[in-house]
Structures are given as structure tokens and as C-alpha cells.
Amino acid sequence: MANGFTRFFKAIWYTLTGRAHEQADRLMEDPHAVRGAFEDIIKDKQGNIQRYKDAIGQLIALVESKKGALKGLTEDIDKLEKMKSGAIAKAKSTAAELQQAGTPEEEIKQHPEYVRCVSSFNDFHSTLEEKNARVAELEQDIERAQADIDNHKNQISGLHRDLEKIKTEQSETVADLITAKEQEEIADMLSGISTDGTSAELSRMREIREKAKGRSVVAQELAGTDSRAEEEEFLAAARSTSASDEFDSLIFGAQQTDTPAATEESKSESESQTDSELPL
Numbered sequence: 565m566a567n568g569f570t571r572f573f574k575a576i577w578y579t580l581t582g583r584a585h586e587q588a589d590r591l592m593e594d595p596h597a598v599r600g601a602f603e604d605i606i607k608d609k610q611g612n613i614q615r616y617k618d619a620i621g622q623l624i625a626l627v628e629s630k631k632g633a634l635k636g637l638t639e640d641i642d643k644l645e646k647m648k649s650g651a652i653a654k655a656k657s658t659a660a661e662l663q664q665a666g667t668p669e670e671e672i673k674q675h676p677e678y679v680r681c682v683s684s685f686n687d688f689h690s691t692l693e694e695k696n697a698r699v700a701e702l703e704q705d706i707e708r709a710q711a712d713i714d715n716h717k718n719q720i721s722g723l724h725r726d727l728e729k730i731k732t733e734q735s736e737t738v739a740d741l742i743t744a745k746e747q748e749e750i751a752d753m754l755s756g757i758s759t760d761g762t763s764a765e766l767s768r769m770r771e772i773r774e775k776a777k778g779r780s781v782v783a784q785e786l787a788g789t790d791s792r793a794e795e796e797e798f799l800a801a802a803r804s805t806s807a808s809d810e811f812d813s814l815i816f817g818a819q820q821t822d823t824p825a826a827t828e829e830s831k832s833e834s835e836s837q838t839d840s841e842l843p844l
Contacts, residue, residue, distance in 0.1 A: 602734035648688040655681035
């Protein structure tokens with residue numbers, strides 16, 4: 565029982581979603597809807613590119629910061645090298661002075677001034693090693709970061725090309741849809757199944773024209789103008805025939821008058837002959 569209800573509701577859901585997808589597909593055939601959809605895609609792409617640029621900007625700022633640190637370390641190393649050389653020079657001069665005074669070598673090594681120089685030298689040396697290691701690490705970080713930046717720049721260039729392609733595809737798609745829609749409307753109009761506004765307007769105008777003609781006929785019948793028009797037509801025909809007879813009479817009148825007279829005379833003679841031939 566439960567499975568039956570589940571299948572029933574699933575069938576309803578599939579039907580509704582199918583109709584929704586069908587309606588969405590029909591709406592997406594509209595050029596304005598397609599243009600809007602492409603605009604949303606373009607905005608998303610532009611937003612991604614901008615966020616990508618911001619991330620690269622942060623990476624570049626980090627590289628610049630590391631470059632600044634590297635510059636500071638380089639200056640410190642240069643200073644430490646000089647201080648290290650100074651400690652050696654100071655130790656040599658102190659040992660020379662003590663040797664001239666006859667101080668044994670073991671006592672010279674224990675002399676406070678000599679010990680201070682040696683201690684400073686060791687500190688400078690260890691600090692130099694740390695800073696040199698840090699410099700090497702920074703140089704590697706900067707090199708990797710710069711390679712990443714270059715790679716990201718290439719990817720951004722590719723994204724820009726894709727964006728331009730999408731813009732071109734938008735124009736082409738909208739143009740194709742408009743052309744297809746116009747061609748479909750023209751074909752429907754020619755086949756008589758058009759439902760667009762233009763064909764509907766034409767049908768409405770034709771209907772109005774037919775109604776106007778019908779009202780005109782009815783009005784003429786009610787007013788009797790149609791019978792008067794018929795009378796005028798017959799009178800015009802009569803006048804035309806009369807004028808033609810009068811014209812023919814003027815041209816052929818004499819011949820037509822003689823011919824009937826001769827005919828009557830011949831008829832009289834024939835009757836006389838017939839009477840004479842009858843027996844008395």
C-alpha cells in the first residue's frame with residue numbers, strides 16, 4: 565500500500581517537473597530570455613575573473629613583501645660580513661699589541677679584548693648562517709610564487725578569451741533564434757496556421773472588412789437603393805439602345821425605308837395574280 569502511494573506521488577512529481585522543464589525550454593527559446601541567460605553567465609564569468617585577479621593581486625603583494633624582506637636580509641648580511649671582518653681585524657690588532665708587550669699566546673687568548681672579538685665574530689658568523697638560510701628560503705618562495713603568478717596570468721588570459729567567445733556565442737545564438745522565429749512565423753503565415761500578432765491583426769482587419777461589406781449590402785436593401793440601382797441600369801441600357809437605333813436610322817434609314825415599300829408592292833402584285841388565276 566505504501567509503495568503504491570509512493571509511486572503515485574512520484575508519478576505526480578515527475579509529471580510536474582517534466583512540464584516545468586518543458587515550459588522552461590519553451591521560454592528559453594525566446595531571444596530575450598536567451599540574452600538574459602547569457603548576461604547572467606557573462607556576469608558570473610566576469611565575477612570569477614575579478615576574484616581571480618584579486619587573488620593574484622594578493623599573491624603579488626606577498627611576493628613584493630618577500631622581496632622587501634629579502635632586500636633587508638641582504639643588507640643585514642652585508643653589514644654582518646663587514647662586522648665580522650671588523651672583529652677579525654680588531655682581534656689581530658689586539659693580539660699584535662699583546663705580543664709586542666711580551667704576553668704569551670695562551671694569555672692573549674684569555675685576554676678580555678681578544679675574547680670579546682672572538683665572541684662577536686662567532687655571533688656574527690652564526691647570524692650570517694641563519695640569515696643566509698632565510699635568504700635561500702625566500703628566494704625559493706619568490707621563485708615559486710612568481711611561477712604561480714605567471715601561470716595564473718596565463719589562465720586569466722584564457723578566461724578572458726573564453727569570455728569573449730561567450731559574448732560572441734551570445735550574439736550568434738540570439739541572432740539564430742530571432743532568424744528561426746521569424747522564418748517560423750513567415751512559414752506559419754504562408755501556411756495559414758500562424759498565431760502571431762501580425763497574422764491575427766490581418767485576420768481581424770479582414771473580418772472587419774467583410775462585416776462592413778455585409779452592413780453595406782443590408783443597408784442598401786433596406787433603403788431600396790439596390791432596386792433603384794437596377795432601374796438605373798435598365799434605363800441606361802434602354803437609352804444606349806435607343807441612341808444606337810437612332811444612329812443606325814440616320815445612316816441606313818433610306819435603304820431600310822425603300823426595302824419595306826418594295827416588299828409591300830411585291831406582296832400586292834402576288835395577291836393580284838392569285839386572284840386573277842382563280843376561276844370565275
